[in-house]
Amino acid sequence: MSQQQLRSHLLNARASLSAAERDDAARQVGEHLRNLPELQQSCTLGSYFSVRAELPTHAINQHLMDAQHQLALPILHPILAGHLLFLQLSETTQWTHNKYGIPEPELNAQHIVPLQQMQVLLVPLVGFDRSGNRMGMGGGFYDRTLSAWHKGHIKNLLPIGLALDCQLVDELPKNPWDVPLPMVITPAKTWDFRS
Numbered sequence: 001m002s003q004q005q006l007r008s009h010l011l012n013a014r015a016s017l018s019a020a021e022r023d024d025a026a027r028q029v030g031e032h033l034r035n036l037p038e039l040q041q042s043c044t045l046g047s048y049f050s051v052r053a054e055l056p057t058h059a060i061n062q063h064l065m066d067a068q069h070q071l072a073l074p075i076l077h078p079i080l081a082g083h084l085l086f087l088q089l090s091e092t093t094q095w096t097h098n099k100y101g102i103p104e105p106e107l108n109a110q111h112i113v114p115l116q117q118m119q120v121l122l123v124p125l126v127g128f129d130r131s132g133n134r135m136g137m138g139g140g141f142y143d144r145t146l147s148a149w150h151k152g153h154i155k156n157l158l159p160i161g162l163a164l165d166c167q168l169v170d171e172l173p174k175n176p177w178d179v180p181l182p183m184v185i186t187p188a189k190t191w192d193f194r195s
């Protein structure tokens with residue numbers, strides 16, 4: 001199966017769940033997340049605004065903010081194509097849509113949160129395998145975002161993929177630019193690939 005075929009196979013698997021099943025999955029993922037040692041004190045997290053058949057992040061994000069964590073969401077970089085910026089959320093956040101139809105905070109330079117200031121980055125994915133390899137939407141956004149972390153330049157950051165259990169495959173094809181995730185949380189379990 002080509003990478004593109006595998007991606008559409010996984011997208012179909014994800015889309016076959018009902019909205020209720022997805023919400024239930026998000027509740028379980030949220031619970032695993034809240035039990036993480038890294039989240040026992042207030043910290044700064046990068047998250048994302050889920051769309052379409054992704055594991056819903058709305059309730060998870062709300063819970064994290066209610067627990068006094070600082071939350072930043074990605075926007076497509078206005079100058080550096082293929083890169084993301086993360087913007088801190090507040091009560092006064094103004095919203096817009098990016099070219100993929102994904103809601104994002106309006107650009108405000110004062111709200112930019114560099115990865116160096118985050119303890120946790122929640123990462124969307126289309127598929128992951130038993131070694132933590134990740135397949136995304138195909139834009140390379142998170143591979144670019146995580147490349148400095150991968151090189152060891154951002155020591156205090158823990159990237160965590162969020163997924164449905166049907167997004168697990170035995171083995172993903174690996175590209176040279178792919179950044180494997182140290183952790184993925186699904187309803188069934190917290191996959192820790194660090195040890």
Ligand SMILES: Nc1nc2c(c(=O)[nH]1)N(C=O)[C@@H](CNc1ccc(C(=O)N[C@@H](CCC(=O)O)C(=O)O)cc1)CN2
Nearest residue numbers: 048049050051074100102124125136137138139141142
């Ligand atoms: N919720 C969420 N936000 C995210 C991501 C994500 O995977 N999920 N991204 C993760 O990287 C980035 C956006 N990446 C994306 C890449 C491709 C498509 C997409 O729908 N592509 C269409 C082609 C659309 C077009 O070219 O205009 C497709 O593949 O059919 C969507 C998002 C940043 N924000």
Ligand SMILES: Nc1ncnc2c1ncn2[C@@H]1O[C@H](COP(=O)(O)OP(=O)(O)OP(=O)(O)O)[C@@H](O)[C@H]1O
Nearest residue numbers: 135136137138139140141142143144147175177178
């Ligand atoms: N660090 C990087 N520097 C330059 N180009 C990159 C980098 N990472 C990925 N790319 C480019 O991005 C493209 C898409 O990569 P890939 O299909 O692995 O994306 P993905 O991980 O599935 O998507 P996303 O991270 O956006 O969810 C590739 O053509 C690759 O050349």
